[in-house]
Amino acid sequence: MVDEISSLLNPFKTKLQTLADQQLIRVLRAAETGTAPHQRVHSGQHQDPHTSQDLLMFCSNDYLGLAAHPDIAAALIEGVDLYGAGSGSSHLISGHSVAHQALEAALAAWVQPQIPQAQALYFCTGYMANLAVISALADEHTAIFSEALNHASLIDGIRLARAKGAQMHRYPHLDLATLAEQLAQSPAAVKLIVTDAVFSMDGELAPLADLLALAEQHQAWLVVDDAHGFGVLGPNGQGTLAHFGCRSQRLILVGTLGKAAGVAGAFVAAHPTLIQFLIQTARPYIFTTAAPPAVAHALLTSLALMQDERGQARREQLRRLQTQWQTGMRALLARRPDLGWTLIDSPTPIQPLVVGDNATALALAAGLEKRGIRVPAIRPPTVPAGTARLRVTLCGSHTEADVAQLLAALEAEANGQANSPT
Numbered sequence: 001m002v003d004e005i006s007s008l009l010n011p012f013k014t015k016l017q018t019l020a021d022q023q024l025i026r027v028l029r030a031a032e033t034g035t036a037p038h039q040r041v042h043s044g045q046h047q048d049p050h051t052s053q054d055l056l057m058f059c060s061n062d063y064l065g066l067a068a069h070p071d072i073a074a075a076l077i078e079g080v081d082l083y084g085a086g087s088g089s090s091h092l093i094s095g096h097s098v099a100h101q102a103l104e105a106a107l108a109a110w111v112q113p114q115i116p117q118a119q120a121l122y123f124c125t126g127y128m129a130n131l132a133v134i135s136a137l138a139d140e141h142t143a144i145f146s147e148a149l150n151h152a153s154l155i156d157g158i159r160l161a162r163a164k165g166a167q168m169h170r171y172p173h174l175d176l177a178t179l180a181e182q183l184a185q186s187p188a189a190v191k192l193i194v195t196d197a198v199f200s201m202d203g204e205l206a207p208l209a210d211l212l213a214l215a216e217q218h219q220a221w222l223v224v225d226d227a228h229g230f231g232v233l234g235p236n237g238q239g240t241l242a243h244f245g246c247r248s249q250r251l252i253l254v255g256t257l258g259k260a261a262g263v264a265g266a267f268v269a270a271h272p273t274l275i276q277f278l279i280q281t282a283r284p285y286i287f288t289t290a291a292p293p294a295v296a297h298a299l300l301t302s303l304a305l306m307q308d309e310r311g312q313a314r315r316e317q318l319r320r321l322q323t324q325w326q327t328g329m330r331a332l333l334a335r336r337p338d339l340g341w342t343l344i345d346s347p348t349p350i351q352p353l354v355v356g357d358n359a360t361a362l363a364l365a366a367g368l369e370k371r372g373i374r375v376p377a378i379r380p381p382t383v384p385a386g387t388a389r390l391r392v393t394l395c396g397s398h399t400e401a402d403v404a405q406l407l408a409a410l411e412a413e414a415n416g417q418a419n420s421p422t
């Protein structure tokens with residue numbers, strides 16, 4: 001019955017309408033070409049769906065520009081030739097392959113300097129890796145100490161942990177004094193400090209060395225999600241732990257392989273006992289089909305490339321672009337203090353420009369897009385109210401000309417704002 005279906009749909013329609021009223025409806029846009037600084041993208045759903053546009057993209061997390069790298073694509077094809085398309089089942093049934101095994105060995109070698117004797121476990125996505133680590137390690141004897149700006153996947157892992165009886169203490173962003181107090185007061189047998197290494201909306205770093213010192217002082221584990229630092233920060237792209245010179249067996253590292261590594265998936269690296277514990281008990285590991293072995297095979301090429309001179313060259317290019325962007329933006333902001341924009345001082349490829357209110361951020365993003373440049377406008381609740389921003393992400397595959405084009409477009413938009421009657 002049509003009427004029955006429409007009454008079933010009503011609660012969802014009402015919630016969608018609320019989102020629409022708050023200007024929070026998000027639009028999916030399909031790209032016709034691979035991930036690259038210049039991409040052909042369909043227009044939004046309110047425009048003609050059949051039109052598409054060539055855009056200069058400053059939004060992907062493909063920080064080293066490896067997602068379209070021919071050697072990695074060739075390795076993926078080779079992996080399909082060797083192993084076929086799918087894994088067929090979960091790791092513990094029959095989905096585990098020598099390609100997964102080789103990848104885990106390479107990742108374990110990668111993290112040895114930071115986590116001596118660590119083993120690594122490959123997951124289909126970073127979201128699942130975070131769900132797995134937190135929900136598996138925690139029970140009613142566990143207290144979790146969670147940084148306020150943690151990624152949604154960590155937060156969801158903590159929700160599962162709380163369903164198992166774990167205690168949760170949220171500490172304010174970067175507030176180690178509060179964290180220390182919470183740790184000191186907790187009687188829990190198992191303590192997990194959980195943090196992003198790079199805060200994804202600011203590009204700021206968590207003070208990992210200080211967090212590790214607190215973990216040592218209070219007999220806690222430190223779980224670090226290095227989604228944005230792996231392959232990018234630290235000597236040779238080792239990651240944010242290496243950037244801070246952290247080294248400890250109490251570290252539990254989650255790294256993702258769909259961002260700088262350019263492919264897909266994630267890993268957890270930790271003491272072999274913890275890895276064994278995850279294999280035996282982590283439901284997001286056990287009850288899901290293993291990623292295609294070909295993907296693991298491609299990642300082996302990706303890891304090699306990230307660590308050799310080609311990865312190094314892309315990291316150096318990234319640093320040059322960061323300097324070019326920051327120098328150019330600071331000059332613009334110095335000429336135009338009336339704009340009230342703030343450039344966050346970020347040491348990562350995430351380079352947000354805070355513009356304040358939602359309407360300004362949306363108008364700027366729309367203005368840039370008319371000029372052929374795509375930068376996402378990030379609004380509350382993703383960021384605190386009044387700090388809406390353009391989240392510029394730079395990639396090692398951008399050129400100096402690309403960044404110059406972005407700076408010129410922002411300057412033109414700024415001049416447009418000065419001239420506008422509102």
Ligand SMILES: *Cc1c(COP(=O)(O)O)cnc(C)c1O
Binds near residue numbers: 125153196228
């Ligand atoms: C992207 C991201 C994840 C999730 O990783 P996926 O592999 O994309 O599922 C987890 N944590 C942080 C901080 C991220 O930015």
